[in-house]
Every structure is written in C-alpha cells, then in structure tokens.
Amino acid sequence: MAWVPGFPALSPLIPLLATAPPADGPLVLAGVLVSLVVIYLASKLGGELCYRINLPPVLGELLGGVVVGVSALHLLVFPEGGGESSNSLIMAFLQATTPLEPNAVPPTFEAVSEVMTVLAEVGVIILLFEIGLESDLTELLKVGPQAATVAVVGVAVPFVAGTTGLMLLFGVAAVPAIFAGAALTATSIGITAKVLAEIQRLTSREGQIIIGAAVLDDVLGIVVLAVVASLAKTGEVAVSNVIYLIVSAAVFLIGSILLGRFLSPYFVALVNGLKTRGHLLISALIFAFLLSYVGAAIQLEAILGAFAAGLILAETEKRGELEKQIRPIADMLVPIFFVVVGARTDLGVLNPSVPSNREGLVMAAFLITVAIVGKVVTGLAVFGQPQINRLAIGVGMIPRGEVGLVFVSVGAATGVLYPPLRGGNCDDGDSDNIFGSPHCCG
Amino acid sequence: MAWVPGFPALSPLIPLLATAPPADGPLVLAGVLVSLVVIYLASKLGGELCYRINLPPVLGELLGGVVVGVSALHLLVFPEGGGESSNSLIMAFLQATTPLEPNAVPPTFEAVSEVMTVLAEVGVIILLFEIGLESDLTELLKVGPQAATVAVVGVAVPFVAGTTGLMLLFGVAAVPAIFAGAALTATSIGITAKVLAEIQRLTSREGQIIIGAAVLDDVLGIVVLAVVASLAKTGEVAVSNVIYLIVSAAVFLIGSILLGRFLSPYFVALVNGLKTRGHLLISALIFAFLLSYVGAAIQLEAILGAFAAGLILAETEKRGELEKQIRPIADMLVPIFFVVVGARTDLGVLNPSVPSNREGLVMAAFLITVAIVGKVVTGLAVFGQPQINRLAIGVGMIPRGEVGLVFVSVGAATGVLYPPLRGGNCDDGDSDNIFGSPHCCG
Numbered sequence: 085m086a087w088v089p090g091f092p093a094l095s096p097l098i099p100l101l102a103t104a105p106p107a108d109g110p111l112v113l114a115g116v117l118v119s120l121v122v123i124y125l126a127s128k129l130g131g132e133l134c135y136r137i138n139l140p141p142v143l144g145e146l147l148g149g150v151v152v153g154v155s156a157l158h159l160l161v162f163p164e165g166g167g168e169s170s171n172s173l174i175m176a177f178l179q180a181t182t183p184l185e186p187n188a189v190p191p192t193f194e195a196v197s198e199v200m201t202v203l204a205e206v207g208v209i210i211l212l213f214e215i216g217l218e219s220d221l222t223e224l225l226k227v228g229p230q231a232a233t234v235a236v237v238g239v240a241v242p243f244v245a246g247t248t249g250l251m252l253l254f255g256v257a258a259v260p261a262i263f264a265g266a267a268l269t270a271t272s273i274g275i276t277a278k279v280l281a282e283i284q285r286l287t288s289r290e291g292q293i294i295i296g297a298a299v300l301d302d303v304l305g306i307v308v309l310a311v312v313a314s315l316a317k318t319g320e321v322a323v324s325n326v327i328y329l330i331v332s333a334a335v336f337l338i339g340s341i342l343l344g345r346f347l348s349p350y351f352v353a354l355v356n357g358l359k360t361r362g363h364l365l366i367s368a369l370i371f372a373f374l375l376s377y378v379g380a381a382i383q384l385e386a387i388l389g390a391f392a393a394g395l396i397l398a399e400t401e402k403r404g405e406l407e408k409q410i411r412p413i414a415d416m417l418v419p420i421f422f423v424v425v426g427a428r429t430d431l432g433v434l435n436p437s438v439p440s441n442r443e444g445l446v447m448a449a450f451l452i453t454v455a456i457v458g459k460v461v462t463g464l465a466v467f468g469q470p471q472i473n474r475l476a477i478g479v480g481m482i483p484r485g486e487v488g489l490v491f492v493s494v495g496a497a498t499g500v501l502y503p504p505l506r507g508g509n510c511d512d513g514d515s516d517n518i519f520g521s522p523h524c525c526g
Numbered sequence: 527m528a529w530v531p532g533f534p535a536l537s538p539l540i541p542l543l544a545t546a547p548p549a550d551g552p553l554v555l556a557g558v559l560v561s562l563v564v565i566y567l568a569s570k571l572g573g574e575l576c577y578r579i580n581l582p583p584v585l586g587e588l589l590g591g592v593v594v595g596v597s598a599l600h601l602l603v604f605p606e607g608g609g610e611s612s613n614s615l616i617m618a619f620l621q622a623t624t625p626l627e628p629n630a631v632p633p634t635f636e637a638v639s640e641v642m643t644v645l646a647e648v649g650v651i652i653l654l655f656e657i658g659l660e661s662d663l664t665e666l667l668k669v670g671p672q673a674a675t676v677a678v679v680g681v682a683v684p685f686v687a688g689t690t691g692l693m694l695l696f697g698v699a700a701v702p703a704i705f706a707g708a709a710l711t712a713t714s715i716g717i718t719a720k721v722l723a724e725i726q727r728l729t730s731r732e733g734q735i736i737i738g739a740a741v742l743d744d745v746l747g748i749v750v751l752a753v754v755a756s757l758a759k760t761g762e763v764a765v766s767n768v769i770y771l772i773v774s775a776a777v778f779l780i781g782s783i784l785l786g787r788f789l790s791p792y793f794v795a796l797v798n799g800l801k802t803r804g805h806l807l808i809s810a811l812i813f814a815f816l817l818s819y820v821g822a823a824i825q826l827e828a829i830l831g832a833f834a835a836g837l838i839l840a841e842t843e844k845r846g847e848l849e850k851q852i853r854p855i856a857d858m859l860v861p862i863f864f865v866v867v868g869a870r871t872d873l874g875v876l877n878p879s880v881p882s883n884r885e886g887l888v889m890a891a892f893l894i895t896v897a898i899v900g901k902v903v904t905g906l907a908v909f910g911q912p913q914i915n916r917l918a919i920g921v922g923m924i925p926r927g928e929v930g931l932v933f934v935s936v937g938a939a940t941g942v943l944y945p946p947l948r949g950g951n952c953d954d955g956d957s958d959n960i961f962g963s964p965h966c967c968g
Contacts, residue, residue, distance in 0.1 A: 128812075131802040202554060360577050360586075365857045365858060373559045386555060412804070413858055
C-alpha cells in the first residue's frame with residue numbers, strides 16, 4: 085500500500101514511473117474523467133433536490149452546474165468564460181494527484197475544455213433528437229385546428245410582448261430583445277405531458293389540445309430558435325437574412341421530413357437487413373448526425389437537424405425500440421449540456437447590491453410575467469368548443485422546459501441575452517462557445 | 527432553393543451570412559459530426575461484411591477503420607500518425623461545405639483529432655466496463671480449479687512462447703517481445719460464449735470450464751495488459767517497476783473489488799433512493815469513471831478501473847438493468863475506439879515487396895501459430911476429469927476478441943509492437959496517442 089503515488093512521501097518513486105516529457109495525452113483523458121464525475125454529481129444532486137421540492141429536475145442540473153462552475157466552486161471553468169487553468173480546481177486536483185507538469189497545465193486545460201464543450205454540444209444534439217423522436221406529427225394533425233391556434237397564439241404573444249416590451253420599456257437593442265422574446269415561446273412537452281399524466285387528464289379534451297399545441301409549439305420554437313440564433317451570429321437584422329433563414333429553416337425542416345417520409349421505408353428495410361450489434365442505433369445516429377451536420381453547414385443549428393431526424397424516425401415502426409435505446413444515451417450526455425451551461429453562467433450579475441445589475445433584475449421580472457400571461461391567454465383562442473375549460477388550457481401551456489432552456493443557453497453562450505454577463509478573454513480568437521458566436525462579448 | 531450555400535454561384539451571399547473571423551468553435555462540432563458519420567459507416571460496413579463471412583464483427587470495424595484511415599482513404603487521419611490537416615479529406619470536405627477559413631483549418635483539425643481521441647478512449651473505458659459487468663466472479667468460483675488451471679496455462683504458454691520466441695528467433699528487444707507475448711493471452715468471453723450458445727454446448731462440462739477459464743483469462747489478461755502497458759511507458763524492464771506494477775495492479779483490482787463488495791449494498795440503497803431519470807446509469811458511470819481516473823492516476827490504465835467497476839457492479843442486484851442500459855452506450859462509443867485504432871494503423875508495412883517488411887510478416891505468422899497452439903494445449907492441463915474432451919476445451923479457448931484487440935491497439939498506439947510501423951511527427955510534444963506513450967516512435 086505504501087506504493088501508491090500521489091502522496092508526497094513517495095515522490096522519489098515517481099520519476100522512476102514517469103520519465104515522460106510533458107505529454108498531456110493521457111492526462112487529458114484523466115481531466116475529462118474527473119470533469120464527467122463532477123458534472124454527474126452536480127446534475128444528480130441538483131436534480132434530486134429539485135425533484136423533491138416539485139421542480140423540474142433539469143432546473144436542478146442547471147443549478148448544480150452553477151454551483152460547480154465559475155459562480156461558486158470553480159471546479160468546472162472554461163477558457164472563454166474568462167477562466168484560466170490556474171482558476172480551475174480540477175486542474176489543481178490533477179496536478180496534485182498525477183505527474184502533470186506545470187508547463188503542460190495550460191494546453192491540458194484547453195484540451196479538456198474543448199472536449200467538454202463538444203460533449204455538451206453532442207448532448208444537446210441527442211436531447212433534440214430524443215424530443216423529435218417523442219413528438220408525433222400525425223397525433224398533432226388529429227387534435228386539429230384548436231391545438232394549432234393555441235400553439236401559434238402561445239408562440240406569438242410572448243414573443244411579440246417580450247420583444248417589444250424590452251425594446252420600448254427598457255431600450256434594449258433589437259437582436260437581444262428578439263432573442264429574449266424568442267426564449268419565452270416554447271412549452272415543454274415533457275413537463276406538460278408528465279403533469280397531465282400525473283393528474284390523470286392526459287386523455288381529456290383539454291389535455292389533448294395542450295399536448296397537440298405543445299408538440300407544434302416545440303416545432304415552432306425550434307424554427308424560431310434557429311432563425312434567432314442565426315440572427316445573433318451576424319449581429320444585425322437584415323431583411324434578406326431573415327428571409328434566407330426562414331426559407332432555409334422551412335425548406336430544411338419540411339424538406340427533410342418529406343424526404344424522410346419517402347426514404348424511411350428503405351431505412352427500415354436496411355436496418356432489418358443488418359445483423360450486427362447496434363444496427364438500429366448506429367443507423368439512426370448516422371442519420372441524426374448527418375442532418376445535424378447539414379443544419380450546421382447551411383448556417384442553421386445542428387440541433388434543428390437532430391430534431392428533424394427524430395421527427396422522421398418517429399414515424400417509422402422502429403420508433404419504440406429506438407426511443408428505448410436513445411434513453412440511456414440521453415441520460416449520459418444530456419446532463420453534460422445542462423451542467424456545462426450552468427457552469428458557464430456567472431451569477432455575480434444578479435447581485436442587487438451592484439447598481440448596474442438592478443436593471444437586469446427588473447427585466448427578468450418583466451420577462452417572467454410575460455412568460456406566464458402570454459401562455460394563459462392562449463386558452464381564449466380556442467374556438468368551437470363552448471364547454472372547454474379555457475383557463476386549464478392556458479395554465480397547461482405555462483411549463484417551459486428543454487427547448488426554452490436551450491434558448492436561454494444559446495443566449496447565454498452567444499452573449500446576446502445579457503451582454504454584461506460576458507467578461508474575460510472572449511477575443512482569444514479561439515471561440516469555444518456552444519453555437520460559437522463570433523461576438524461573445526455582445 | 528437557390529439560397530443554399532456551399533454552391534460556388536452563391537458565394538456572394540456567404541459574407542452576408544458569415545461575417546465571422548476564424549472562429550473554429552462551431553466547425554469543430556461539424557468536424558466531429560462528420561467524423562462520427564464516417565466512423566459509423568465504416569464500422570457497420572466492415573462489421574456486417576465480417577459477420578456474413580463468419581468472422582467477428584469487431585474485426586470488420588478495425589478493417590473499416592483501416593479503409594477510412596491513413597492506409598487508404600485518408601478520411602480519418604490524426605496529427606501524431608504523421609497526418610496533417612492538408613491530408614485530411616474530412617477537413618477538405620468541411621472547407622468545401624462550410625465557411626471554414628484556410629487559416630482556421632490547422633487548429634480545427636487539431637481540436638477535432640483531440641475530441642475523437644478522447645471519444646475513442648471513453649469508448650474503450652465503456653467496453654471494459656461492459657466486459658466487467660458481463661463477468662461473474664461467483665460463477666467462476668463454482669466451475670472450480672479446472673477452469674483456473676486452463677486459464678493460467680492458457681495465459682502462460684502463449685505469453686512465454688511468444689515472448690521468448692520473438693527474443694530468441696527474431697532478436698526482438700525485451701519490451702516489444704513481452705508486449706507481443708501478452709497480446710496473445712486473453713480469450714474472448716463474448717465470442718466464446720456466443721459460439722458455445724449457438725452450438726448448444728454452453729451448459730456442458732466442457733462449456734462450463736471454457737467459460738470459467740475465459741472469465742479468469744480476461745481478468746489475468748487485464749492485469750497483464752496493465753503491467754505490460756506501463757512497462758512500455760517507461761521503456762525498460764526495471765525489477766522495482768515490475769514489482770510496483772504487479773503489486774499496485776493486484777492491490778487496486780483486489781482492493782477495489784473487496785471495497786466494492788463492502789460498499790455495493792450502500793450503492794444499491796442510494797440508487798433505490800434516487801428518483802430522477804437515469805439514476806442507476808449516472809450512479810454507475812460516476813463509479814466507473816472514478817475508478818478509471820484512479821487507475822490512470824496511479825500509473826496503471828483507466829480501463830483497469832473501468833473493468834473493476836464493472837466486476838463490482840456485476841455482483842449487485844442492479845446488474846441486469848445496468849447491462850441493458852450500458853448496451854446502447856457501448857454500441858455508440860465502442861465502434862469509435864476500434865475504427866480509430868484501425869484508422870491509425872498504416873498497412874504499408876505489410877507490403878511484402880518492401881524488403882524491410884518481410885521480417886515483420888514472418889513474425890506475424892509465428893505469433894499466429896503460437897496463439898493457436900498455446901491455447902489448444904490448455905486442454906491437456908485439465909485434471910480429475912477422465913471423460914472430458916480435452917481438444918474441445920483447447921479449441922474453445924482459441925477465440926481472441928475484445929481484450930486481445932485492446933492489447934494490439936495499445937501496442938499499435940504506443941508503438942512498441944512494430945516499431946517500424948510508426949512514422950511522422952511523433953516528437954511534436956503534444957502526444958495524443960491512446961494511452962499516450964511518450965516514446966511513440968519506439
């Protein structure tokens with residue numbers, strides 16, 4: 085037992101075991117493993133805590149990320165958030181427990197951050213693929229025009245009220261105002277469906293309309309997200325740009341769904357012909373990553389492609405099997421996304437004792453009000469259903485979840501949502517932001 | 527439709543859409559997505575082909591990697607394999623389809639390679655965790671001393687014959703000879719069990735002994751792998767080093783299993799107390815990654831920790847559920863490891879028309895002979911079973927699989943197995959090798 089290195093008394097032994105020059109390769113892996121352990125602990129502690137006080141666990145994952153991130157414990161920090169390797173407790177831990185040499189610390193820190201950033205991005209791609217897989221276009225068509233009306237009103241009212249309110253009341257510029265407004269749009273299918281199932285109202289008429297609207301809401305939200313995030317990238321609202329984005333988002337989403345419907349029988353036949361382990365999962369991932377790549381390459385978002393791939397495969401007979409197989413992968417990768425987003429968020433700006441923060445807090449209160457009222461009014465839009473409980477529908481549309489949080493995260497990552505949030509060395513020419521905006525300093 | 531970028535006629539539009547400075551962040555993600563698509567296509571094409579001609583699919587994944595790698599198509603190349611960004615067809619593809627600027631190509635290539643290397647390493651960690659989970663210490667104890675004898679003989683004979691043969695017949699140095707000998711030791715549980723089940727002999731006495739020996743074989747093989755890979759890192763066979771490694775491997779493996787047996791009821795109680803999604807999987811991954819980190823930190827291998835974690839959790843009541851959840855994750859990540867290993871392998875050295883290659887080919891023929899004969903003789907070691915089919919046991923031990931391939935991969939990555947295989951800019955001070963040996967040029 086006296087042989088275990090990492091204890092100071094044994095340091096004479098270490099040169100014997102590690103005569104290496106500063107090779108950071110295996111220690112990048114060690115850093116990634118420690119980061120993953122920290123992320124999973126934070127996500128489970130936060131998630132379980134929120135579950136017990138009846139909040140969505142995903143909120144706890146974000147808060148867990150805030151606790152381990154730049155706001156508090158400094159375990160998980162990222163270069164572009166103003167963090168340096170000397171601020172990272174994980175790097176200090178690696179130096180204490182492995183033969184990591186001081187001059188290898190900065191490149192190892194950069195490499196670990198790069199890997200964690202991509203893992204988080206793959207996590208959100210898997211999340212949107214799963215949301216697409218759980219959505220159902222045909223179900224939505226059955227619920228009919230009421231659901232569509234609720235969805236459109238529920239996207240338009242919070243978006244318009246949030247955006248114009250920010251611009252007129254707070255003098256916010258167009259791009260961040262549009263971004264904040266867009267973040268208020270998407271109802272969470274997951275939370276809504278779960279709550280409805282728990283109160284046994286999933287099959288009521290109100291429940292059906294809510295679910296239908298939430299499904300369409302998510303589709304609309306993803307399109308709005310893609311349009312807004314791309315606007316944020318170019319930094320201005322050019323009409324040709326808006327038209328390009330709306331057209332390309334619509335062409336991409338509708339086109340890939342139509343093409344997917346046409347090709348999916350061949351996909352199923354191909355999968356049925358394959359014999360080796362993981363034949364369904366790997367075929368589906370090839371499809372999802374390919375569409376994600378196309379989404380990224382045509383200046384939209386990778387997640388839009390993943391969502392489209394999920395929608396298409398949801399219509400095949402393989403849906404149930406695939407959902408079962410994607411679930412553990414989502415369980416493994418999605419928390420990385422939420423914890424990393426939380427870890428990048430600097431809560432320092434919410435301190436009301438700092439005068440410059442107060443306006444932000446007032447804005448946040450305004451946005452929360454718009455988020456609630458903007459969805460409650462959707463019940464009034466239901467037509468041809470005199471007996472319906474309009475308030476129940478409106479309240480049922482309030483929950484925001486995955487897609488809304490994705491919005492907030494994109495906003496936080498691109499820095500358009502709260503420009504004062506962003507500090508540090510954004511101009512290092514090696515932007516690692518999620519959805520990497522070139523102007524992360526606003 | 528005329529709006530889709532990537533077509534030369536539309537290039538005037540692109541500046542409008544992407545006024546970005548060389549920010550490689552989102553294009554790193556695009557590069558990773560394309561790399562994953564290439565890897566999955568290669569693994570499935572190779573795997574299905576091998577399956578149809580009755581070879582293990584994992585061999586096809588390696589061959590698929592060879593086809594897309596540095597030996598042939600140059601789609602997936604790595605900096606430390608002598609590849610440069612200008613040799614990578616994936617980078618050329620990214621340049622053609624996205625607004626990737628020429629000066630951003632080398633850093634993007636480095637970042638994508640770093641991410642793919644870590645993903646491959648996480649893949650082999652998941653693979654060994656799964657192998658551990660499928661192993662069963664108590665089952666092995668039931669089959670008794672015969673299985674242990676077969677296992678020890680089946681490890682010792684190929685190891686000793688292979689190592690001494692290489693040193694005496696071919697004049698190979700001690701470290702690469704030990705490495706090559708060690709690579710011949712581990713029988714594949716997976717292949718053996720599958721074949722036995724297919725011929726309905728899994729429950730015969732011979733079948734039981736083979737499975738028991740294969741299980742112990744894998745454990746021995748992992749210990750040998752850890753010892754040998756660590757020897758390879760320091761480049762010499764120092765007695766104190768060997769003792770340290772054997773003691774630390776034994777203490778680590780036995781210690782973590784004993785500690786794990788003691789702690790696993792608390793693990794199960796903890797998991798049962800958790801309510802949020804993925805509670806079992808995330809708890810298991812925290813455990814596996816933590817032990818992997820310890821394995822890496824004490825100069826053994828991360829995969830040894832992952833294997834120990836799998837063995838420990840295999841003894842809990844959660845085993846079945848966990849195996850089901852790890853399966854899709856292994857399906858997703860393990861092919862990355864095998865394809866990346868194949869992609870890094872330069873088959874140019876196997877060309878017999880190059881005189882310097884001929885000795886390597888003769889050595890390969892010698893090693894294959896030792897690999898077969900060394901296992902067939904194990905049947906002779908069975909005692910106290912006069913009626914037993916000794917040849918059947920010996921032949922049943924021949925299949926090599928995951929662990930053996932891991933050996934070969936470690937050998938290829940560290941460069942000790944066939945030093946002439948390694949070329950290019952190994953001395954770039956930024957070694958990204960799997961298991962990153964500091965002396966990848968031999």
